[in-house]
Amino acid sequence: MAAIWRSRHSRKFLQSSPSLSSSLSPFFPLSNPNPIPKPNPNPTSSPIKSFERTYFDYQFSRENLSCFSRENFKFGQCGSICRFGAGISTSSSGVAEKDDEDRGRDDGGGERPKVQDLSWIDLYLPKQARPYARLARLDKPIGTWLLAWPCMWSxxxxxxxxxxxxxxxxxxxxTGALLLRxxxxxxxxxxxxxxDPKVERTKLRPIASGILTPFQGLSFLGFQLLLGLGILLQLNNDSRILGASSLLLVFSYPLMKRLTFWPQAYLGLTFNWGALLGWSAVRGSLDPAIVFPLYISGVCWTLVYDTIYAHQDKEDDLKVGVKSTALRFGDSTKEWLSGFGIACISSLALSGFNADLGWPYYVALMAASGHLTWQIWTVDLSCRADxxxxxxxxxxxxAILFGGILLGKLSS
Structure with missing residues (x-):
């Protein structure tokens, strides 16, 4: 009797509050909001089966309600049933995920971006500074890491x-890697x-979308180079000359995809210049037996990761008419990447041997080669996200290689 009384009053409450029931319906898809079994319209069916169906609906409703427990609400474990607004994605386990780098998308910063595109730039920087931060890719630090690691190794x-x-x-x-990148x-x-406006991944970049004018971009470039000059002037004279000469590579690299199918190789020459510059800044000269194999290994490493990256844009590149190793290698990409990976690891082993590094370096080198192998053979080149x-x-x-060099140097 008590259960029937509660059911009747809860039904009256829902009927008297249509706004509440309609607002709850997206989160609690109750297949039967009335827990009291209705008269069986089919005389051939059993009343017991009708009650079982009603009881199942009631239990299903309780399971939906249970997703609002404190633990599930805190960690977003409600899965596809409990979605709090459009644009918030959930993983297969129901945990909300957000990774700006993995999305491979840019937002110009002028209009308010979608929920899934929000980054620390939108949360902490003034509105006027956001387009410039996005122009420098400050919300995507992977480029800075890839530029900084060869410097750290050297x-x-x-x-x-x-x-x-x-x-x-x-x-x-x-700091220099952040500014130069x-x-x-x-x-x-x-x-x-x-x-850029013709490529899906780049059409929302600040200059391509018109949020910043080319003159504003050029002015911002001058500001960045001025800060970079402050870093360069703190090095010795040989390193200043060596560092300034890298600007020729930096300025000419964007033109390479119009001229050759090997812009990734040219990027390797540019991004790994720090393998030469780092040693020069510390020692005041270059040791070819150590730094040249290190530089070559970095170029081969860049050919691996940037060819994988270029496969994201291969359809757009064909339409626009620009070139890349992704288009050059085609279906043989993994075989080419395997060759570059072997050359990368071999050059790193030679550089470490000539530098008399201890055994921890070679353990780390094996781990790094395993990581490179995993990348090459598991990447789905037809999937942009992967x-x-x-x-x-x-x-x-x-990071693995840096740790190996550090431990190898300390144990030598």
């Missing part, structure tokens, strides 16, 4: 045996302002 290799690398140099080169992105967007995930994972390749 600086650590140049340290005295049994000693830690120069912390000041690591900090200077880390941002300047490179600005140059790229200025030179590609006729191409290509981007594998590309982003290269920050861990650089």
């Amino acid at each position: 600086i650590t290799l140049a340290a005295n045996p049994g000693h830690f690398p120069d912390i000041k140099m690591l900090a200077l080169f880390g 941002g300047a490179g992105c600005t140059i790229n967007d200025l030179l590609d302002q006729d191409i 290509c981007n995930r594998k590309f982003v994972s290269n920050k861990w390749f650089g």
Whole structure:
């Protein structure tokens, strides 16, 4: 009797509050809001089966209600049943995921971006600064990592045996990598302002979308280069010349995809210049037996990760008429990447041997080669999201190798 009384009053409450019941319906899809069995319209069916169906509906409703427990609400474990507004994606386990780098998308910063595109730029920077931060790709730090790691490797290799690398140099080169990568992105967007609007992944970049004018982009580039000059002037004279010469590569790289199918190789020459510069900044000269194999390994590494990255845009590149190793290799991409991966690991082994690194380096080198093998043989080159995930994972390749060089230097 008590259960019937509660059911009647709860039904009256829902009927008297249509707004409440309609607002709850998206979250609680009650297949039968009335727990009292109705008269059986089919005389051939059993009353017991009718009651079982009603009881099942009631139990299903209780399971939906249970998704609002404190633990599930806190960690978003409601899955596809409990979705709090459009645009918030949930994973297969129901946990909300958001990774700006994995999405491979840019928002210009002028209009309020969608929920899934929000980043720290939108949360913490003034509205006027957001387009410039996006122009420098500050919300996508993977490029900075890929530019910084060869510098860190070289600086650590140049340290005295049994000693830690120069912390000041690591900090200077880390800051320089952030500034130079941002300047490179600005140059790229200025030179590609006729191409970017035609490519799905790049059409919302600040200059391509018209949020920033080319003059504003050029002014911002001057500001970035001025800050980079402040970093370069803190190095020795040989390193200043060597560092300034890298600007020729930085400025000419965006043009390579119009001229050759090997722009990724040219990017490798540009992004791994720090393998030469880091050693020079510490030692004041170059040791070809150590830094040249390190530089070659970095170029081969870049050919691996940037070819994977280029497979995201191969359809658009064909339409626009630009070139890449992804188009050059085609169905033989994994075979080519395997060759570059072998050359990368072999050059790293030679560089470490010539630098007299201890055994921990070779253990880390084996782990790094395993990571590279995993990338090459598991990447789905027809899936943009997977290509981007594998590309982003290269920050861990650089970290593994840095740890191996550090431990190898301390144990030598």
